[in-house]
Amino acid sequence: MKKFLTLLTALTMVLALAACGSNNEGTGEKKEEEIKELTMGFIPSQEADQIADNVKPLEEYLTEKLGVPVKAEVMIDFVGLVEGMRTGQIDIGFTNPFGYVQAVERAEVQPVVKAIRRGSDTYKAQFIARADSGLKSIDDLVAKEGLTWAFGDTLSTSGYLFPASLLTQKGVADINTFFKQTAVGGHDNAVLAVLEGQADFATTFDDARTVLEKDHPNVMEEVVVIGHTEDIPNDGVSVRKGLSEEWVNKIKEAFLAINDNPEVLAVMNEVYTWDGIAESTDEEYDVVRAVYEQFKEQLGQ
Known part of the structure; x- marks a missing residue:
């Protein structure tokens, strides 16, 4: 009987250790999302079909840089883009300044890069x-x-x-x-x-x-x-909530590297007239938030 109890105790300890090693629940750690594909959302600056064709080189470039398929999706309007990022259907979004402020409020997006035009990261x-x-x-x-x-x-x-x-x-x-x-x-x-x-x-x-x-x-x-x-901060690129810090940084670095790739930078210029790309921060858009708050009730937001 004593041998049986000893064996049972040992078996229980082995199973417990195995359980701790096979999942993160015991440590309180959250399992990181596996990224198999990324989707970019665009708001039309021209005909939707034309944008879809024009951004093909960008899709190919990001696919090579990030190591997973990256596809572009042209949204009907900005509301659809924000909803797509909120639900996780859109991973990377191209947003104007006011749109970005709304996206942060509604979908908790995170900024990664912004446009440079004529040497400036702002416009009037x-x-x-x-x-x-x-x-x-x-x-x-x-x-x-x-x-x-x-x-x-x-x-x-x-x-x-x-x-x-x-x-x-x-x-x-x-x-x-x-x-x-x-x-x-x-x-x-x-x-x-x-x-x-x-x-x-x-x-x-x-x-x-x-x-x-x-x-x-x-x-x-x-x-x-x-x-x-x-001055108004330029439009930029943001990513959805839930992406790991590693993926956020990978996406940011991939976009910043476009500065050294004339062919892909030409695509950015053709679609949204970007001459260059710089890192962006949320604080830069506080001036937009102030104006947004001023007219929020009027706009029914």
Whole structure:
């Protein structure tokens, strides 16, 4: 009987040790997610099919760098991108500044890199008017109630939010009643609305007029810049919640290495006009958060 009890005790200890060695539950450690594929989410800056074709070299580059298949998915809109990152269907997302702030709030994403354009990691929003309108400055806009204001949409960082914030700082108590607002669906359309006299002024990224130069060679003379907002951090790339620190760093380093790969950098330029790539931090977008909070109730967010 004593031999049996001794044997039973020894067997129990062996099984216990085996259990501890075969899983992490006993140590309180969380098993790391196995990554077999990564999906990038893009918001259309051009036709969806065109983006899908243009980013093929980026897919191939990241697949080689990261050692797992990387595929691109063009989302219908930003809401879909955020939801995809929240649910884990999208691992890597290309987000504008305002979109990034929303993605952090709703999906707890983490920034990795940001765009460099013309040597800068920031940009400004611009106010434009026809050269023959008599409007020479932002002060002229706030001095004349009832002007028609064209912009891409109310969720645009440079097209609406930062200009709206500046107008309120200039003394406009209610921008919704002071101006006649018209959302035209894009920065190029906002420039065109001013050019064709459908709006008194417009707000766009700097300098959206160049987009129309091919079809409207005189746009730079007929439409003039009458003011700018403060600096806005550039758009960038973020990753979903739950990726390990190792994978976050691998993705970050892979994107930063594009600076040394002219072919892939040309792809970034063609899709989102990126000239270079730099590391980004969450704190850089605090200025965007402040503006977002200012208009959060109005936007129904």
